[in-house]
Amino acid sequence: MHAGLRITAFAAALAATFGTAYGVGKGVDPVVDDPAPARHESHSEASAAPEGGDGHGGHETKPAGGLQISEGGYTLDLRTPGVTAGKRSDLSFVIRDDDGRAVTAYRREHDKELHLIVASRDLGTYRHLHPTRAADGTWSIPVELPRAGGYRVFADFTPAKKDAENLTLGADLAAAGPYEPQQLPAPNTxxxxxxxxxxxxxxxxxxxxxxxxxxxxxxxxxxxxxxxxxxxxxxxxxxxxxxxxxxxxxxxxxxxxxxxxxxxxxxxxxxxxxxxxxxxxxxxxxxxxxxxxxxxxxxxxxxxxxxxxxxxxxxxxxxx
Incomplete structure (x- = not known):
């Protein structure tokens, strides 16, 4: 399935399932001030704008990670588009190549083949998880999200293919339930x-x-x-x-x-x-x-x- 079709199908399924839970617009559409990036540069360095420039206002010269569901010939196929807040659920996904095949070989980095980050849109909830991979390439892990609302799932990995670069792909996840927006904590040291x-x-x-x-x-x-x-x-x-x-x-x-x-x-x-x-x-x-x-x-x-x-x-x- 092409990335565009996959994204459309995902949005439709999400709207149908969670439209009455907390306001689908907050969970489906990324709150993005920047233009869509083209590709992720590296594992340890995201995009950079000249100091003093508009930056987040729309002048990134290189892309930031995690803003795309497909990049570099790989796609994050999130099989669990929604969960229920406060309940334990199995989160599963597959990384697919350009031919639609599930990726089953990864380069181990920092002791793991893949790092999974789940964060709420208001950045009040953060999960750093390490799912297990089945032989068919399906990744899964139990997860319990405390609050209803929109979340972002990040898959950080490097395919085992020669000369492959590290990628961080992102997809939206919804947690159903009574939604209460949270304010961003004040700066702290x-x-x-x-x-x-x-x-x-x-x-x-x-x-x-x-x-x-x-x-x-x-x-x-x-x-x-x-x-x-x-x-x-x-x-x-x-x-x-x-x-x-x-x-x-x-x-x-x-x-x-x-x-x-x-x-x-x-x-x-x-x-x-x-x-x-x-x-x-x-x-x-x-x-x-x-x-x-x-x-x-x-x-x-x-x-x-x-x-x-x-x-x-x-x-x-x-x-x-």
Whole structure:
């Protein structure tokens, strides 16, 4: 099936199933200020606009990740277009090539063949999951989403085909139930999660590489014995508010390289795809448990009165 037909069929099915749940327009149509991008550049660097330019207002010179369902000859075929909020459901999907065949061979990156991110449109709910793949290429994992509304599903992978590049494909998912919009949390440089405090030092700049340092402590003491998670001491995902453009970065250094310490500081290099407001989600592992620290940051824009704290904490989850 061509990508265009697949998208049309998906939208029709979604409207029929969830049209009365919470307002289909919010769940089906991406809130996109940018023109549709052409292709994703790399795994660790999303699109870039010149610093000081309009960026998120429509002048990206390179595409951001996760905004397309098809790219580079591959398509994300989401077989679960909708779930019910608060109920456990099986989420399944297939990655298809240009011939419509399910992809069954992937290159392992960061200990996994594929990374699955599920985030609500208001960025109040975040899930970093690792589904299992059947022999026929079908990926599946149980998921329980806490609130009704629109979600975006991101599949981050690299096909095993020679010279294949990393791709991040995105598709819409709806959670049925009473819908209550949530406000984006205000910008912050300190996050608390499960007794840990994580401090963010550094800024995102449109079109400019910048170092982001995140320091982990607990009870006022630096955590110096972080454990490897997905082949690193930290895993960072950034999503742009509005269209949920996806920026996936990794630390500077890795466990066992002779120079990277297991905390308290984790260093990343990141480039914002454009001006705008972003949510950063840092996964780190300590004493056998994975935790997620969440931040709101702005790149090349000033604060707006409408962006104030409003969503409940503790909505991040991991799948292993």
């Amino acid at each position: 300190t996050a608390e999660v499960h007794g840990y405090e994580v401090r963010l030092d550094g800024v995102l700049r449109p079109g400019k590489e910048r170092e982001l340092k995140l320091e982990v402590s607990r009870g006022g003491r630096p955590v110096t014995d972080l454990q490897p998670y997905l082949g690193a001491y930290g895993h960072l995902v950034a999503l742009r508010s509005g269209d949920l453009a996806y920026l996936h970065v990794h630390p500077n250094g890795e466990p066992g390289d002779g120079r990277t310490k297991p905390g308290p500081e984790i260093s990343f290099t990141a480039t914002a795809p454009s001006s705008g407001t972003y949510r950063l989600f840092l996964d780190f592992k300590h004493e056998g448990e994975v935790h997620t620290a969440e931040f709101t940051v702005r790149a090349g824009v000033t604060a707006t009165a409408s962006e104030t704290p409003g969503h409940e904490d503790g909505t991040a989850e991991h799948g292993h």
